Amino acid sequence: MKKLEGKIAIITGGNSGIGRATAELFCKEGAKVVIASRRSEKNNETVNEITSQGGEIMAIMADVSKKDDCKKIVDETIKKYGHIDVLVNNAGIADKHMPINLCTEEWYEYVCMVDQFSVFYMTKYVLEYMEREGKGSIVNISSIGSQGVAGISYSAAKAAVNSMTKNVALQYSPTEIRCNAVAPGPTPTPLNAAEQFKQFNQEFAAACAKHIDVELPEAQASDQAEAILFFASDASRAITGQILYVDHGTTLY
Numbered sequence: 001m002k003k004l005e006g007k008i009a010i011i012t013g014g015n016s017g018i019g020r021a022t023a024e025l026f027c028k029e030g031a032k033v034v035i036a037s038r039r040s041e042k043n044n045e046t047v048n049e050i051t052s053q054g055g056e057i058m059a060i061m062a063d064v065s066k067k068d069d070c071k072k073i074v075d076e077t078i079k080k081y082g083h084i085d086v087l088v089n090n091a092g093i094a095d096k097h098m099p100i101n102l103c104t105e106e107w108y109e110y111v112c113m114v115d116q117f118s119v120f121y122m123t124k125y126v127l128e129y130m131e132r133e134g135k136g137s138i139v140n141i142s143s144i145g146s147q148g149v150a151g152i153s154y155s156a157a158k159a160a161v162n163s164m165t166k167n168v169a170l171q172y173s174p175t176e177i178r179c180n181a182v183a184p185g186p187t188p189t190p191l192n193a194a195e196q197f198k199q200f201n202q203e204f205a206a207a208c209a210k211h212i213d214v215e216l217p218e219a220q221a222s223d224q225a226e227a228i229l230f231f232a233s234d235a236s237r238a239i240t241g242q243i244l245y246v247d248h249g250t251t252l253y
Contacts, residue, residue, distance in 0.1 A: 002030030003233040008081045010034045010073060012064050012122060013091030015042040018141065018184065021221035022088060022228050027055025029229065032081060036062045036073045037091070064091045064118035065110070074125040083133055086232045087126045089119045089161075090141045095154035103152050111153035116160045123168060127177070135176035139231045140165050141224075142183040142243060144251045158183075162243050169241030178240040180231040185247020186218045217248050 009026050013019040014035025023033050027050050035057065037043055043059035050057045060076055062069040077084055092115045098107060119140055130136035142165070143150065146158035161181060168179040227246045230236050245251060 002028075003229060003235065004086070005030035007031045007085035007232075008034070008077065008083060009086035009088065009232065010036065010077055010084060010122070010126065011088040011090055012036045012073070012118065014088075015039060015046040015059070018221045018224045018228075019088070019090040020046055021225040022090065023057060024050055024053070024055070025222070025225045025229055026086075026232070027053070027057055029233075031086065031232075033057040034060060034073070034077045034080075036060045036064065036069075038063050064122065065113040067117075067121045070118060070121035071125050073122070074129070078129060084126050084129050085133075085136055087122060087136070087138045088141070088228055088232070089122055089138070090228075091118055092141065092143075092157075095151035095157075098151040098153065100152040108153040108156075111151075112157045112160075115154065115157035116164075119161055119164060123164070123179075127168075127172075130177050136178070137232050137236075138168065138177075138179040139228050140179070140181040141228075142181040144183055144185045144245060144247055146183060146243075147251060149251075165243065166241045173240055176237070178231075178236070180236070180240060181243045182224060182227045182231065183243055183245045183247070184219060184224045185245065185250040219246050219248055 004026055009031045011019050011023050011033060014023045015037045023035050023046065026033050035043065035046060040061055043061065047057050047059050060073050062073050064070055093111060095111045123138055140161050142161045143158045145154045146162050148155045165179050165181040224246055227244055
């Protein structure tokens with residue numbers, strides 16, 4: 001039997017990088033997947049490709065930094081499928097490694113809205129339905145940046161994601177609702193492609209790199225997807241409140 005046979009899963013930011021790899025894997029494992037992202041062209045491309053492979057997937061145009069859009073994602077999923085078994089809070093943006101003295105208030109707020117507040121909104125709205133079923137799995141995508149080795153806004157947002165993961169897990173530990181996080185290390189995705197890295201603050205990025213092992217191999221999006229699948233599936237039914245670093249040991253000191 002497939003690991004997610006018959007389960008309904010929402011994946012935010014599911015049209016590229018780790019989100020897309022996760023959507024493909026979930027469909028192969030029998031899930032019906034809903035992806036949510038702002039880019040309609042990429043949404044359609046992802047849906048068409050996965051559908052051609054035999055998967056069942058639909059896309060919702062949404063900006064997860066807006067609470068009304070988050071509610072729309074949940075409402076439309078419930079309207080189509082009636083319940084939600086898995087939520088993967090994957091949507092996020094990089095913060096260009098801006099240190100605090102160069103980070104504007106507006107940029108800090110925007111990064112936190114996308115990378116932190118969206119996790120709060122999506123989790124809150126999904127839990128309303130998971131509570132009725134008494135079961136479900138929430139997987140938050142954190143980062144090794146949660147240890148402070150990124151820009152100020154990204155580091156703060158991902159550290160908050162770790163704490164929210166543990167907090168939600170604590171609340172629902174008497175039930176079959178679980179909440180865990182996967183914290184990717186360096187992984188080739190559109191967020192950290194060469195053209196994106198040129199926009200990073202190079203001086204602070206170099207300072208951060210001194211505190212991680214940059215010589216180790218990069219994990220791939222498929223490696224992150226496998227870790228997410230583990231937390232989404234019943235194979236991890238006794239595990240909650242955990243942060244799993246998928247980074248080839250990059251952050252081992």
